[in-house]
Amino acid sequence: MQPMTEFDPAPLIPRNARILDSRRVTAKERHFRLALEAPLGHRPGQFVMLSLPGVGEAPISISCGPGDEREVELVIRACGSLTHALHQRQAGDVVGLRGPFGNGFDLQDFEQRDTVIVAGGLGLAPLRSLIEPLAARPRRYGHVTLISGCRTPADELYRDKLRAWAQLPHVDVIRLVNDTAHQPWDGEVGLVTAPIPRLDLEIPNTLAVLCGPPVMYKFVIMALAARGMQNEQIYVDLERRMRCGIGKCGHCQINQVYCCRSGPVFRFDEVATLPEALT
């Protein structure tokens, strides 16, 4: 038995989460649905620390919209020891989970506003947690333009969802690949910056949200600024190395700011003056 002490270690201790299903979505990514002991109560844009005891732990974005289900959905790219091991796990297996962590998006900011969402590659996984509530309540949140880009057609995530959202009257979806790689493709070819100049936007009433690989942010922000968007209208969902998720391990620091705690979602004017924000 552990002696009782006056301090609560819970933030660093995982809880059990059972895999309900794990489905391959691309060559490198699998979609997971996990059963939880209690609802996460998360905000869009938050993340969890996912672990396999004995293997390791990593920050993974929550991909489903907020709700009170005792379930969570994640998209995991195999790129290292933990993520490869996770891909081997099957329905019924148990993983460890801590969180939710980070600030996430405040849905109130999006009320009565139009939103341009720019997702590069795996960036669509966290942004789906925002798209779901925005798409579900058109009267509350306004028009949504989703620009989703990836390397080749085979790398596209959530193809069914992208098509379903495109059917909604208040949602426009622009799907791009860098290169068709000789695969069948019914979207556009180019970078996610390409459609921005032609979008029909009522700029003063529009917000933009970005998530993607590190190289993407600067160019998308330049394209949005060229349309007259101010830093206060742009939200960035940033990635950093993270070990604790609670502002202690130091890995995620952007200058003096802890990405895990003050982010990973920032209104761009909050970080625009930090030299380490985008590079």
Place this chain on the structure above:
Amino acid sequence: MTSFLANEQALEDWLRRQAERHEVYWPQRMGKASYAFQRLRRRSPLRLDRLDDAPASKPFRASACVVPPGRLLAPMQELLYRFEPDDDGGYRFIPCLDPTERLIAGIRPCDLKAIHLMDAVNAEGVPDAHYLTRRAHTTLIASNCLQPCDAHCFCEAAGSLDWREGADVFLTPQADGQQLVECLTPRGEALCADAGFSPCDAPEERRQSAEAHRPQPFGRQFDAPLVKVMAAVDETWDSPVWDKHVERCFSCGTCNLVCPTCYCFDMRDDLDIEHPGCGSRSRCADGCMLPEFAEVAGGHNFRATPAARQRHRVKRKLAYLPTQFADGSFCVGCGRCGHQCTVDIDIFDIANDLAAASEAPHAADD
């Protein structure tokens, strides 16, 4: 608060009595030139002259103590939890908190301030239960400095020479060879209550008259006041000074590992081979000078060059953390990083050069 005078024998007997109830740690000489805080065993030598700053003795030197005493509160590697299979195909996660009663004696003011800063860091935001549990069960006995440790020391310049907060008992050597024993907290009072020391009035005067014999200046001094040095570090982003001081840097991370205010960590999992499905997760000291510290999946490194990492380390000590917390510089001037770096890179020189560069006339035009 009560104060006493104690001779060496009385202090030694008292500390040995404490060792019957607590784990008592004490700086012990390791080899020729270094020290380590070691558990006092029944027969371990306890030479109080190491606390005594009389020039003839060989006093304990903070910067020669490679691992700072604060690592007893935040070990280089620390168990966070154990896990074992539960009956349902999942895991039982068992937190490992350590409420062992400890007493650390011989802490120098620089390391005492560092512990005070780590208390603040660990209590702020999401409190760190592992650290705070250890801390709540630890008594600190600090020992005044009347001589600078060595050529690396700059505690006075960094503003930590006169630090007392956080100590339960504070010792100051007296000219007659006795120690002034000041109890600064109720815990310190309780500890000294039945020590058999002689009561002493006017402790303030006694401490100050001992301190009056400190050499002037005490250790290395910056060329500008500390606030100016900190402002220069805060305001400088692009500067040749960063590059100049990393030309020979190996990115070995030693400067992080020995620093009493470096607390970044990595995680590691261990499996228990004898018990399938069982194991543990620990955190271990990590350092922002190590190349992969800020690297993410996909290979992008947010601080890819040694100069960018050195800038981060120096800014954390002298700008970032001091803005977030109340007690000034997070570099306490212990001199360890400069002392232990194989290529003599010293935060003192970096900070001093930055201050000089920002004073230089051309900097004003930027």
